[in-house]
Structure formats: C-alpha cells, structure tokens
Amino acid sequence: MITDYKQQEHLICKKHLPRFNGKWIIKQIGDFTSCTAGGTPSTFIPTYWGGEFRWMNSGELHQKFVNEVEGKITQEGLRNSSTKLIPKKCVLVGLAGQGKTRGTVAINLVELCTNQSIAAIFPSPEHVPEYLYYNLEFRYDELRSFSSGEGGRGGLNLAIIESILVPLPEKPEQRAIAAALSDVDALIAALDRLIAKKRDNKQAAMQELLTGKRRLPGFVCGNRSKQTDVGTIPADWDIITLGDLFTFKNGLNKGKEHFGYGTPIVNYMDVYKRSGIHAADINGRVSLSKQEIKTYEVHKGDVFFTRTSETTDEIGIASVMLDDPKDTVFSGFVLRARPRNDYLDDQFKKYCFSTNEVRRAIVSKSSYTTRALTNGHLLSIVTIPLPSIHEQHAIATVLSDMDAEIAALETRRQKTLALKQGMMQELLTGRIRLVKGAEA
Numbered sequence: 001m002i003t004d005y006k007q008q009e010h011l012i013c014k015k016h017l018p019r020f021n022g023k024w025i026i027k028q029i030g031d032f033t034s035c036t037a038g039g040t041p042s043t044f045i046p047t048y049w050g051g052e053f054r055w056m057n058s059g060e061l062h063q064k065f066v067n068e069v070e071g072k073i074t075q076e077g078l079r080n081s082s083t084k085l086i087p088k089k090c091v092l093v094g095l096a097g098q099g100k101t102r103g104t105v106a107i108n109l110v111e112l113c114t115n116q117s118i119a120a121i122f123p124s125p126e127h128v129p130e131y132l133y134y135n136l137e138f139r140y141d142e143l144r145s146f147s148s149g150e151g152g153r154g155g156l157n158l159a160i161i162e163s164i165l166v167p168l169p170e171k172p173e174q175r176a177i178a179a180a181l182s183d184v185d186a187l188i189a190a191l192d193r194l195i196a197k198k199r200d201n202k203q204a205a206m207q208e209l210l211t212g213k214r215r216l217p218g219f220v221c222g223n224r225s226k227q228t229d230v231g232t233i234p235a236d237w238d239i240i241t242l243g244d245l246f247t248f249k250n251g252l253n254k255g256k257e258h259f260g261y262g263t264p265i266v267n268y269m270d271v272y273k274r275s276g277i278h279a280a281d282i283n284g285r286v287s288l289s290k291q292e293i294k295t296y297e298v299h300k301g302d303v304f305f306t307r308t309s310e311t312t313d314e315i316g317i318a319s320v321m322l323d324d325p326k327d328t329v330f331s332g333f334v335l336r337a338r339p340r341n342d343y344l345d346d347q348f349k350k351y352c353f354s355t356n357e358v359r360r361a362i363v364s365k366s367s368y369t370t371r372a373l374t375n376g377h378l379l380s381i382v383t384i385p386l387p388s389i390h391e392q393h394a395i396a397t398v399l400s401d402m403d404a405e406i407a408a409l410e411t412r413r414q415k416t417l418a419l420k421q422g423m424m425q426e427l428l429t430g431r432i433r434l435v436k437g438a439e440a
Contacts, residue, residue, distance in 0.1 A: 024169045024430055029132075030162030033124035037095065037158055038114030039082030041073050048077030053085060054112035058094050061104040061118070064137075064185075066092070069112060083113040084120075089129040091121040091136065093143070096155040103143035103156070107133045119161045128171055130178035135166055138424045169430070176434035177427045184420040191413045195406060202402040209395045210355045211385060212237055216398065219391045229383050230357040238386040245344060246303065246337035248376025252296045253332040254286055262287035264325060268333040271304045271319040275350040279325035288329065296329035296336075301346050303337040303353075304330060305379060312372040316362035316379065318353035320346060335376055345389055347396035358384050 029035065041048035041055075051074025060069050078085065088111055094104040096117040107129060114120060123129050136143060146160050168174070208214035212225070212234040224235035233239070251266075259265075265284040270277055288296075298321055306317045330336050344352070352358070361382045366374040387395070426432040 024167055026165050026167050027126075028162065029121060029164050029166060032126040032166075032168070033122050035119050035121040035158055035161050036084055036086070037082075037116055037119050038084060038086075040115045041077035041081040041083065045077075045080075047074060048080065049073055051075060051077060053078055054110065055083065056092075056108070056112050056114045056118065058097065058101050058104075058115060058117040061092060061094050061101060061106045064106050066106050066108045066112070067110060073113060078113060082116065085111060085113055086120045087111060087123065089123045091129055091133045093119045093121065093136065093156065093161060095119055095157060095161075102147065103140050105133055105136045105140070105143075119156070119158055121161065126171075127166075127168060128174035128178055130182065131174035132166065134178060134181045134424065135428055136164075138428050167428070167430070170435075173433070173435040180427060180434060181420065181423060184416065184423060188413060188416050188420070191409060191416065195409050195413065198402065198406050198409065202399065202406065205402065206351055206399060207355055209398065210352055211357065212387070216391070216394050219387070219394065228385070230355075230361065230385055233385045234387075236388075239383045240343065240386045241380060242337065242382050242384065243380030245341065246339060246380075248379060249296075249336045249338070250307070250376070251330040251332040251334050251336065252286075252288075252292065254288075258287045259285065261285050263293055264328040266298060266304055266321075266328065266330040266334065268306060268331060271306055271334050272314065272317050275319050275354070276322045276347075277304070277319050279323050279328065282325065282328065284331070286329065293327050293329055298325055298328040298330055298336070299338070300324040301339050301349070303339075303349055305335045305337060305353075305374065307333055307335050307375070308371050308373050310371060312363045312366055312368060315366050315372045315374050316353075316359070318349070320349040322346065322350075335374070335379065337376075337379070343386065343389070345392040345396055347400060348392035351396065351399050352384055352392075358382065 038056075043049070049072065051072055053073050053075070054069050055071035055073045055077075056066065056069040057071060060066065073081075073083070077083075086108065088108055090108050092106040092108060092114065094101040094117060096102055101117070108120075121129075121132065143156065143164070146164065147155055148157060148160065169177070205214075209216070211231060215221075215234065221234060221236045225232050226235050228239045230239060262285050264279070264282045265286045266277065266282060267284045270282060270284070274281070300321055300323055302321045304319050304321070306315050309315045353362075362374065362379065365378045365382060366372055367378070427434065
C-alpha cells in the first residue's frame, strides 16, 4: 500500500494526470468530503428485518447505478446496528473480498443503508458524485493495490479511502466528463437489455422448435402428435436414446506437471461455455505420447458432455466439435460421445440436448454423493426427439442465425466497452477537454 502522500501524488500525476491543464488540482478524498462504512443488523432478531429502509450488501455493487436492493431493515434494526441511512448520490466502494468486490465502485440513486464491507463517500460542494464515481471506476486495479495487509489481502478501510488522491477539474468540467461517460454507459445498458431479450427469444424458439410445438414452413404434417418419454412430439418424429446415437468414453487424467504445453485438450470450460467448439477456441495443452493421443482423439461431430460438477444443473451440458482438429484430446472432466451413425446433423447437435425435457432427463439420471456425476451408461438411456435430417438442418439454421445476431451484438458491446475505456483514459487525465476555452 502507498502510504506516503508525495509518493502517491507522483503516481497519480504520472498515471492519471500527465499534464495539468486549466485549473485542475489534486486533493485527497478526505480533504473535500467525508465517508463512512455501514453495518449488519443481527440476523437472529426478526424485528430488525423486513422494514421500510433499503439495506445493501457488497454483492450488489455490480449494479453500478443502484436503484433497488434486496435487503430491507426496520427502524429498530437501523437503531441497533452500526449501519447508517446514507443520502443518494454517494459513491460506494467495496472494502473487502479476495474476488472482484474489493475496489468495485457504484453510486446509489436512492437513500439506503449498507453493510460493513461498503464505504460510502458523501456528496460535497466540491465534487460531482458521478465524476468521482467514474474516476474511481477507472482506477479499479489501483484501488485494490492500496489494500492493507501482506500482499494486499487485508482489504480497504476508511482511512485508505480518505487518503486517495483525486484529480479535480472545476465542477462544470466534472459534469461534462460525467455526462459523456454516462451516455456511453447508457448505450452499454441498452445493448445489455437487447442481448438479454435476444437470448430469451432464442431460448423460447429452441424450446418450441426442438419439441415440435412449432414447425417451420415445409415440415408441417397436420396436427397429429404422440406422447413420449420426453413429452408430446409430432407424429412424424421419432425418439431415440443417446446410446443408439453414440458410444461414450471417459477423458484422460494426467498430473498437473504435464499441462501447459503440448497437445490441444478440450477442457470442462470449453464444453460448459459454448454449444459448439472450434479448434481455434481450444487453449488448453497437455504433454502426451502418440498412443495417448490416439486413445483420446477428437473428431469432427464428437459431442462432449460435462461429467462432474458441484451441482446437478452443471452436469451433462453438451457441446459439439464443429471442425476436424489435429492431434486433439479431451479431459477427464468431460465425456466424449462419438456418433455411431449420421442420424444427427452436426449443427443440430448444438441445440438438441438443451430443451427442458432433455435437461431434466439428464439430471434425473445422474448420481450425487459429494459431487454430481454422470457417465456414459447413465447418458445412454436418455432419449431425445428426432425429426428428419432435413428438418434438423432447417431448425439448426434458424437457431444459428439467432446465435449470429447475438454474437454481433456482443461484439458491438465489447467495442463500446473499449470505446468507454479509451474515453476514460483521455477525459479523466485531461488529454481531451470538454469545456469551452479549456486548453488541450
């Protein structure tokens, strides 16, 4: 932690204010405002909870702009704990946590109380709260480096927060900087809402198309249906067990000293994070003999299922290999399902194991002791609906188009985030000025 004022001032000047333009000054937070931390009413006294006062925990800092929180406490809870009712427009800083919470910054748009792991920096006549919020958000890694304790593990405290130096332009420029960055945040929030809506639409389309409740043009065969183990499906569809579609094999296990170099390996997260895998996406490496590579080889069209997890919700998640990788193997934390036949379209494999009915079947046939587990025998008795190969291809095309639209929006969001980061770098250091007459 940097405790020497001059040392910290030199760091701020070097990293965050390379040139002093106009009337920018540097002040410690404690010199222009004050801050406080909150507390938690006793959870053993029911009359402290469920009242009229909002109470925020540090896990809710991810909201950034806080309008509503889960917790509510009573006047009695407020009076009999160290928490305090703080005004709106306080800048909130996470004080504790080895994860991302420590150093995370938010701003409350409503009056509320906080727990003891949040510092609240009060509004003052000298600063615009939104400007201070963006300044500290930009300096997240730096805030974490100020933590007390060996290796920065002890967390932040009010004394550290009050000692942090902040470059302060005059208030009109603070407002202009905050407004510009707020506009970008609004665009990011709009993209987040649109992406969430598109994902919901895709999930609904998957559920309808993969169960036959909705048929694409050219594949409607009257209204006839039949009841099966996986629900009601069109009369012209079949059902088939995974054992009739695949042979299953467990992946390899090696000592940790063999990992980090050598042959590409499909790992748990490769499967869990995406429904289709390309060779270029595989980052894991493991050192193996030629015989081991042959034994655990990966081919195009292979489907991988997550084999074990802390919860049943995360087992049996499927992902298909979409191209033909060279000398690639798979981890012992996943199962390889190798096709016995060509009954399933490769693109259709990205989706057909994800309906509510199939997921319930996979989970219900898993085992659980200290961890949730599945295996080739348990998966082989799971059944899925099977439309014709032509209808599979048509369904997969519709869903792939929806995936492409979502991916394009996510790329746009990443570019907007990069734009915001660049704007913060320029605006919060005075390289670009937004106030008329300011020197650049």
